[in-house]
Amino acid sequence: MVKTVIVGITGSIAAYKAAEVVRGLCKQGLKVQVMMTERATQFITPLTLETLSGNPVVVDMFGKYQQGKVQHITLAKQADLVLIVPATAATIGRLATGIASDMIGATILATQAPVFLSPAMNSQMYKHPIVQDNLKHLREIGYQIITPAVGPLACGDIGDGRLADVSHIIEQVISHLDAQTDLVGKNILVTAGPTREFIDPVRFISNPSSGKMGYALARAAAGRGAEVVLVSGPTAEQPPAGVKVSKVTTAVEMLREVMEHYPGMDIIIKAAAVVDYRPVSRARQKIKKGDAELQLTLERNPDILELLGGQKGQKILVGFAAETQDLLKNAREKLQRKNLDLIVANDIGRAGAGFSTDTNIASVLHRDGRIVELPLCSKTQLAHLILDEIISITSDDKV
Ligand code: CTP
Numbered sequence: 001m002v003k004t005v006i007v008g009i010t011g012s013i014a015a016y017k018a019a020e021v022v023r024g025l026c027k028q029g030l031k032v033q034v035m036m037t038e039r040a041t042q043f044i045t046p047l048t049l050e051t052l053s054g055n056p057v058v059v060d061m062f063g064k065y066q067q068g069k070v071q072h073i074t075l076a077k078q079a080d081l082v083l084i085v086p087a088t089a090a091t092i093g094r095l096a097t098g099i100a101s102d103m104i105g106a107t108i109l110a111t112q113a114p115v116f117l118s119p120a121m122n123s124q125m126y127k128h129p130i131v132q133d134n135l136k137h138l139r140e141i142g143y144q145i146i147t148p149a150v151g152p153l154a155c156g157d158i159g160d161g162r163l164a165d166v167s168h169i170i171e172q173v174i175s176h177l178d179a180q181t182d183l184v185g186k187n188i189l190v191t192a193g194p195t196r197e198f199i200d201p202v203r204f205i206s207n208p209s210s211g212k213m214g215y216a217l218a219r220a221a222a223g224r225g226a227e228v229v230l231v232s233g234p235t236a237e238q239p240p241a242g243v244k245v246s247k248v249t250t251a252v253e254m255l256r257e258v259m260e261h262y263p264g265m266d267i268i269i270k271a272a273a274v275v276d277y278r279p280v281s282r283a284r285q286k287i288k289k290g291d292a293e294l295q296l297t298l299e300r301n302p303d304i305l306e307l308l309g310g311q312k313g314q315k316i317l318v319g320f321a322a323e324t325q326d327l328l329k330n331a332r333e334k335l336q337r338k339n340l341d342l343i344v345a346n347d348i349g350r351a352g353a354g355f356s357t358d359t360n361i362a363s364v365l366h367r368d369g370r371i372v373e374l375p376l377c378s379k380t381q382l383a384h385l386i387l388d389e390i391i392s393i394t395s396d397d398k399v
Contacts, residue, residue, distance in 0.1 A: 003080040004031040008104040011039025013154040014086040014120035014163040022052045024170040035103045061103045076110035086120035086163050089131050096134035118146040123159025184225035189265045190218040193233030195251045197278035200287045207273050208355040211235030212379050214271035218243045220383035231257045251301035267316040270305045309339030321345045341367050352376050364389045
């Protein structure tokens, strides 16, 4: 059945980009129904959106009644997803306080469909604690906030607050609507991000892992119906909706948290970049510099995944291998040594792959020797492809 996306456009200079979003969603075969605030019509005309969507655009709550129906309730019921793009600070404020004074506010209160907001505003406005509080509140009640991009803004400033890329907004909507239910009933533990091993109170050993891959996996697994626990090292990523997040700092803390959840889990995906060595002792005070060389003695951290592999039972265990050479050979060795079902091998030297990028390229090695090459794609898409590989194992009646 064709799915319906209700797109709400509010009064920001970025409103013109909503036309591209509407066009992109229609191209994906979705039915798109547009509503606009009065202010949005100062930036882009309803006729443009009507032409692109092929459907009448609603601006005035009391303007048109179709076949005796109340517009905002009709739209609210039709929606498989509501997307507000761009979402201004004023709209975000109204939504956070439940003010239903226009079509968008009223429709959102009346709908049971998932709500996505794609904010756009000046970076000072975006950073303002009131706006951040409102976004936090909306996130807590389950709205998905599409993080704005960083870049030049219409006012001449450079910073965050720029509407996310049109293709990214479309991808978020599509991946949500495509969400399958093939992981309903599964408990999944994902680890993400780096660990930090402190030398003294202000210095630590770590790596550039952004946590993006692990967060994408947790988000995708929750979207496909799994109960997900995410054990995360320090990252700037937003907690995914519907996922239980446990923040840790060191490898030893990660081990403790993972072991706590391990017994109840069906599938464990270890995307974290765990630091292998920690200083033997952590100085209580900041180490002052002197003229002599400074020697640091390091000791091994536990290999969390190897410990899990030693008590695997019927669980599915998935690891990552970040390599700069002999990718497949090293990955296969890790798969065997850690007793894994599957390992995702990343050549971190390749363009588009690696720690802080938004894209990734990977090969998936199965226990039975099969190798599946995954294409260069966004970490969200890759997360879904990795989950597909995991499901191919579970459907062999493993779990
Ligand atoms: N891993 C872990 N605990 C560690 C080190 C790694 O659980 N102390 C996990 C990672 O989360 C990843 C996999 O093991 O899923 C492989 O991590 P990687 O850093 O590529 O390999 P290492 O085993 O640390 O080997 P090396 O650093 O020698 O390549």
